[in-house]
Amino acid sequence: MKKQLCFAIAALYAGSFLYAQNGDPKITEVWNPEPRIVTPGQTSADPPSDAIVLFDGSDLSNWEKADGKGAAAWKVENKAMTVVKGSGAIRTKQSFGDCQLHIEWRTPAVVKGDGQGRGNSGIFLMSNYELQVLDGYKNRTYSNGQAGSIYKQLIPLANASRKPGEWQTYDVIFTAPRFNKDSTLKSQGRITVIHNGVLVQNNAAILGATQYIGIPTNTFHKEKEPLILQDHGNPVSFRNIWVRELE
Numbered sequence: 001m002k003k004q005l006c007f008a009i010a011a012l013y014a015g016s017f018l019y020a021q022n023g024d025p026k027i028t029e030v031w032n033p034e035p036r037i038v039t040p041g042q043t044s045a046d047p048p049s050d051a052i053v054l055f056d057g058s059d060l061s062n063w064e065k066a067d068g069k070g071a072a073a074w075k076v077e078n079k080a081m082t083v084v085k086g087s088g089a090i091r092t093k094q095s096f097g098d099c100q101l102h103i104e105w106r107t108p109a110v111v112k113g114d115g116q117g118r119g120n121s122g123i124f125l126m127s128n129y130e131l132q133v134l135d136g137y138k139n140r141t142y143s144n145g146q147a148g149s150i151y152k153q154l155i156p157l158a159n160a161s162r163k164p165g166e167w168q169t170y171d172v173i174f175t176a177p178r179f180n181k182d183s184t185l186k187s188q189g190r191i192t193v194i195h196n197g198v199l200v201q202n203n204a205a206i207l208g209a210t211q212y213i214g215i216p217t218n219t220f221h222k223e224k225e226p227l228i229l230q231d232h233g234n235p236v237s238f239r240n241i242w243v244r245e246l247e
Helices: 002-022
Strands: 052-055 063-064 075-077 081-082 092-094 100-108 121-125 129-133 168-175 185-187 190-195 198-205 225-229 237-245
Touching: 052 092, 100 121, 121 168, 129 168, 129 190
Parallel strands: none
Antiparallel strands: 052 237, 063 092, 075 081, 081 237, 092 225, 100 168, 100 237, 121 129, 121 225, 168 190, 190 198
């Protein structure tokens, strides 16, 4: 598919030159490859026809403990899953690389704590790169640790946080990093994040795997890895999680 697309683009540029010579509009028409058909959901939050639904509100059958040692132990209630303090992070049983991710989350309506202790969780793409989940409504913390940040790396372009107890949405476009055969980094991962309809990360280069202390590192990993949701001790809830694999 990629080779076909490259040939099509090359043909388009070549055709543009010929068009300048003879004025034939058909020269710049590309008919193949033809984009595959994907049926969109009824709303922007609904999974399209080619999406992999990771959580539809019914059960945690697509998830397990992040260490792989047992079933996910979070609570499922009212079509949402909620962190159970001390039960540990959970991960998808399926692994992903380049993807489009939709995920909805909610911090507790009853506010307890402040800063990083208030409604804290995280979404780890490829088990390594954390998109921060935090109650960011009138809650000052370090800018590269607030909601919408790539934790300890990329400051969001805006604070689009809703009030505590309200459902929030992340729509993510993620490009996985590439590694050379000798395990050195070939290209950085990149991420676009729309938080509640507001662009907060714009095709930003990820510096490396998330570190709580120290500098991000780019350590070789597989082309696809599970998605992890963090147990940070706060009863953060998630719902309507789906992903589209991108070629």
